[in-house]
Amino acid sequence: MNEEQLRRRRRLRRERQRRRRRRLFYILCILFIVIIFTILRGLLVHLSRTSNQAQANVALWYIQQMDREKAGNPDRSNVSYHSIAELSNIARDKLTTFGFDLVKNSNHIKSADKYAYSAKKIREITEGKLAYKGKKIAFLTFDDGPNNIITPQVLDTLKDRHVPATFFLVGRNLGKKHEDMLRRILREGHGVAIHSLTHDYTRLYPGRVGDTNRIRYEAEETQKLLKDYLGPDFHAGVWRYPGGHQSWKGLEGGDEALAKLGIQWIDWNCLVGDAQPKSDRPTTVEGQVRYVDKSLKLNKQTRIAVVLAHDAENKQLTADSVSKLIDYFKENGYEFGILK
Incomplete structure (x- = not known):
């Protein structure tokens, strides 16, 4: 080689x-x-x-x-x-x-989303500004809570009957004493809404005219309280004026201020009569049901029923009436929803 x-x-x-x-x-x-x-x-x-x-x-x-x-x-x-x-x-x-199940930037949990309706749209329907021929829906609403006397009774009945409602809460009632009720409302599929911070007519409507700055302040402060208990992703986008929008003058500024905060106001188109003057206030369960029927039929649009009731500590009759109210609406072909 x-x-x-x-x-x-x-x-x-x-x-x-x-x-x-x-x-x-x-x-x-x-x-x-x-x-x-x-x-x-x-x-x-x-x-x-x-x-x-x-x-x-x-x-x-x-x-x-x-x-x-x-x-x-x-x-x-x-x-x-x-x-x-x-x-x-x-x-x-x-x-x-709980907390992970919240619809982000809303007032209800995910399982409630299928029966949650825009408060603005429902308001426009009840005001006759928006035509509606859809299914019949009842919105049970309870003002002035939460508390540990009437609110739990109302919640127990709603749970037993598998019916949702919207609770318009007063900010001054939101504290450690009522935290369990607040969180239970949300957890059990109901809507959480704002009914001012103080429920003080003289502060909100001095001279019976809306104070825009005060309305904005009470909405913001109550929203902060709700977020403290329900988390930063919670947002209550529904407001009811104490006494009702229809009762006061000069609320245009307040309405606009609320809208800028992502909040829409809504009144009602029927009521159980539990806050009426004593001469006109029902004194029996059957009387509250009749009052709802009578007040609803005064409207041209009756396929949507926004029912005003109260769960304040002195409203035992209302708590006793909830089941019969549910019967009334079911017998008349209504489904139930919450406001968002």
Whole structure:
């Protein structure tokens, strides 16, 4: 074998070695990518499982904490609360993932979205500004709450009858004492709306004329309170003027101020009569149902019924009437909705 043949053989050997190194390099790169992908995938799965387990553990801790609280041996090192009712509320939220189920920037949870209707559109229908020939819908609305006497009775009946309603809440009533009722209203598929901060006619309508700055202030402050309890994604886009829009003068500025805040006002087109003068106020359940029937039939448009009722602490008769009111509307072919 001559020198040239030896050189050629060495070149071929070196070329084969380079090809083997390249193949090995490619194989190692592929293996590295596969290993990294597997590690990342496993890490994501682990984090997901850990997060879910952590949530489950948190919920379990709260439930166990309630048992410890009842036994007089609570562990307050990991949570701040003022009563077992508040702790129970927190535990339910953890178990039902309440807070994640809210329709963002709205006043209801996702399961209520199918029966939530625009307050502005409903108002325009009841005012005769918008033609409507659709299905019959009743909107049960309750003003002046929440409280721990009448509001829970109303909620119990609505839950038993599987009927939603809209609660127009007064800001001054929103506090730790009524937090459970507030969150229950939202959790059970109802709409949360604003009925001012103070319900003070002299502040809102001095001289019976709307004070735009005061109306704006009370809407903003009540909205802040609601967000404090229901989260930053909550937004109540519905307002009812105390006494009703129809009762006051000069509300154009207030209406505009509310609209800029993403809030629409609405009155009613029928009522149970629980806030009427005593000479005209029903004194029986049947009387409240008749009052609704009579007041609704005064309207040209009766396919939409926005029902005014109150769940203030002195409205026991209204709480007693809720089931019969539901019967009345169901017997007359109405479905039920909430205002958004």
